[in-house]
Amino acid sequence: MTGSVEGPAAVKDEEVGVGPWPGGPEAWPALEVDGALRYDVELLEHGDRRNVVDEYRYWTVEAIVHDLDTRRHPFHVAIENWAHDLNIGSVVRTANAFAAAEVHVVGRRRWNRRGAMVTDRYQHLRHHPEIADLTAWAEEAGLPVLGIDNLPGSVALEGYALPRACVLLLGQEGTGLSEAARAACQDVLHIRQFGSTRSINAGAAAAIAMHTWVVQHA
Template sequence: MSDEPVGVGPWPGGPEAWPRAADGGPDPRYDPELLEHGDRRNVADPYRYLTVEAIVADMDHRRDADAFLHVAIENWAHDLNIGSVVRTANAFNAAGVHIVGRRRWNRRGAMVTDRYLHVHHHPDVETLVAWAAGEGLPIVGVDNVPGSVPLEHRALPARCVLLLGQESSGLTPQAQAACDVVVHITQHGSTRSLNAGAAAAVAMHSWALQHL
């Protein structure tokens, strides 16, 4: 493993060389602290030195209005995989992440990527369903339960909500009933199921292959 520090150091050339706005003043998209001291955050290179608000605004701007993804996660037992799901949702520029059930969740696995996402809370599945219906978004469940269909080669809606259950028990019966369809990832080994975070990544990537 390299001993080199992550990220970049101070903006080359000092304050006199910092980015400027059209009127000649400081560019408000850039964080003066990061410009002065360096940016060690877990962000892609084009977002170095930008404020959190500027990054969120750019991600929103780049998202296709006709093809976007929301990710919802049932949170009944403080599942540690939620942070991993959130981090993956950020990687695919999800339009929103929805925590269903308990409001509090373990953010460690998210690696602070939740700062750059629109995170919403719904106290129960019924509330999520009402929100999705109001937005005209179908709900696609991801779980290997009876009646689910293979994810492979299935056309996924361009605008939808992917709903994931927690690691131990998967989607609750209420969540399964709320889905327009439930898909599963075909497995070829001996394990009963995939890790919830891994399954979420496969499902999001499958959607991205079709629509991004």
């Protein structure tokens, strides 16, 4: 998204973000706000081309995370990663856009971060080696686990009253929720489809599920 905030120099239309703060160091805003560092000297000097909303232009990563932590939503997103699912990056990016509390990666710790578009710097992530570990964590946190998959016996997401605090669990792309994941879910929800394809992309399904939560609660 291109954009500007009050003060920064204009940039070319094809460039993302804003240029150096005009006027040099003498015109910079106070680097600290309420005793905490907010502005990044490098960004003020050279410009901010990051994929962040205008409100956060020139802020440090730490300051952005701290501000997000004051208003994150109480839903979590989990995705199984048994075969290096390329959708995880997309899930992380969407979770950041909707201010999810955390993204949980179940299975392999390593995942392809390209799709996250660097949003993993601002989004809390948690790893669980097995579904049982996620289930134990959710039980301790008092959060119901809801699966997202078009399985026989699943309930339509549309019209389902999502709990305000919950975990939305998605399976591996192609295979869907594992047997262990299905057993861990309070309910499994499907997204209604009207075309010929059997399923939609896991990253897209995650986005629809998160937006459904936002429509109901945010």
